[in-house]
Amino acid sequence: MKFLSALLIAALALPVAALAQEAEHEMKDPSLVQVMTWEVAPDQTDEWEAAIVQIVEAAQAANLTHEYGWTFYSKNNDYTLIYPIASFGYFDDPMQWIRQFEGTEGNEQLQAAMASINAIDHRVLNEQISVHKMDWSYMPGDMADFQQKIENHTYVEVLEFSIRPGKNEEFSGIVKEYMTFFKEIGYPYPIMGHEMKFGQSGRAAFVTVIDNLSDFYGANSFQETVANANATERMQELWAKFTPTIDDWDQTIMRHRPELQYWGEPALATN
Numbered sequence: 603m604k605f606l607s608a609l610l611i612a613a614l615a616l617p618v619a620a621l622a623q624e625a626e627h628e629m630k631d632p633s634l635v636q637v638m639t640w641e642v643a644p645d646q647t648d649e650w651e652a653a654i655v656q657i658v659e660a661a662q663a664a665n666l667t668h669e670y671g672w673t674f675y676s677k678n679n680d681y682t683l684i685y686p687i688a689s690f691g692y693f694d695d696p697m698q699w700i701r702q703f704e705g706t707e708g709n710e711q712l713q714a715a716m717a718s719i720n721a722i723d724h725r726v727l728n729e730q731i732s733v734h735k736m737d738w739s740y741m742p743g744d745m746a747d748f749q750q751k752i753e754n755h756t757y758v759e760v761l762e763f764s765i766r767p768g769k770n771e772e773f774s775g776i777v778k779e780y781m782t783f784f785k786e787i788g789y790p791y792p793i794m795g796h797e798m799k800f801g802q803s804g805r806a807a808f809v810t811v812i813d814n815l816s817d818f819y820g821a822n823s824f825q826e827t828v829a830n831a832n833a834t835e836r837m838q839e840l841w842a843k844f845t846p847t848i849d850d851w852d853q854t855i856m857r858h859r860p861e862l863q864y865w866g867e868p869a870l871a872t873n
Contacts, residue, residue: 633734635796636685643723644679650722654681654862656715661864663708670702673863675758675856680727682856731800732807738777738795740784751792757812758856764805764849773806773847780840787831790822815855 642650654674661670672685692698703709741748765773777795784793791810798805812818820826828837 634687634689634799635732635734636687637682637728637730637732638685638726639680639682639728640724641727642679642681646722646724647679649718650681650724651859651862653715653718653722656711656718658862658864660703660708660711660715661866663711664703664706666702666864666866668866670699671863671865673865674859676859677854677856681859681862730798732796732798735795735797738774738781738797738806738808740781740789740793742784742788742790742792748792751811751813754813755811756858757815757818758858759810759812759818760854760856761808761810761851762805762854763807763851766847766849767804769847773844776840776844776847777806780844783833783836783840787827787833789824789827791818812855 669688672683675682675684700712703712742751763773781793781795791812794809794811796807796809798807810818828834
């Protein structure tokens with residue numbers, strides 16, 4: 603039952619699909635996200651993906667509501683699950699996800715998919731819970747533009763930083779300056795900031811939503827946008843203030859896998 607355990611106790615860094623579903627409403631702060639990354643044997647990725655698709659079909663047959671939805675990203679043979687949750691109270695009843703299938707047409711299909719996953723050579727690389735922080739985030743344009751970018755994104759860039767002990771407040775302040783800076787230069791990509799609460803505490807992650815990699819590294823790159831705004835000196839000042847607040851950092855580019863995700867309708871309509 604490795605996959606079931608992942609869904610229920612997992613922990614990445616952005617509720618991208620969830621924000622798209624609720625884009626016409628005010629984004630909530632905080633929002634909790636469970637994230638889990640697996641490494642799958644390279645010669646078994648097709649079997650893994652087929653099993654995840656089977657779970658998606660089981661969820662459709664069970665008519666799972668939006669609150670039990672998820673999305674996936676991948677990099678080579680690593681797969682990252684994103685599972686937004688409403689509150690930490692979710693863990694008071696950790697079997698609620700599996701109960702949504704009981705007595706439905708999707709239950710048998712779910713059990714078959716889980717059996718397939720358990721037969722695949724895979725291991726957990728990372729699990730954590732993060733909190734989406736609005737004041738660490740940046741949204742270019744209006745809500746309609748934001749929603750379009752979310753719906754059409756193909757990749758995400760995840761920048762993770764290890765915050766130096768005792769520097770949390772200073773780190774947060776400079777991050778907020780960066781978000782203002784992105785607005786001033788007209789940076790075209792949405793950025794969602796997250797603070798890691800469990801799994802890798804003392805770390806922060808910033809997820810940039812990408813339409814295509816050619817523009818992201820080319821005409822719309824951060825460096826080009828800064829240069830076009832004549833803001834190179836300001837960028838250097840911010841970086842000089844920022845680096846003393848961190849111990850290390852890492853960058854990952856992941857591909858969005860919409861065929862592996864599921865988002866049902868909300869349990870109750872919102873007026």
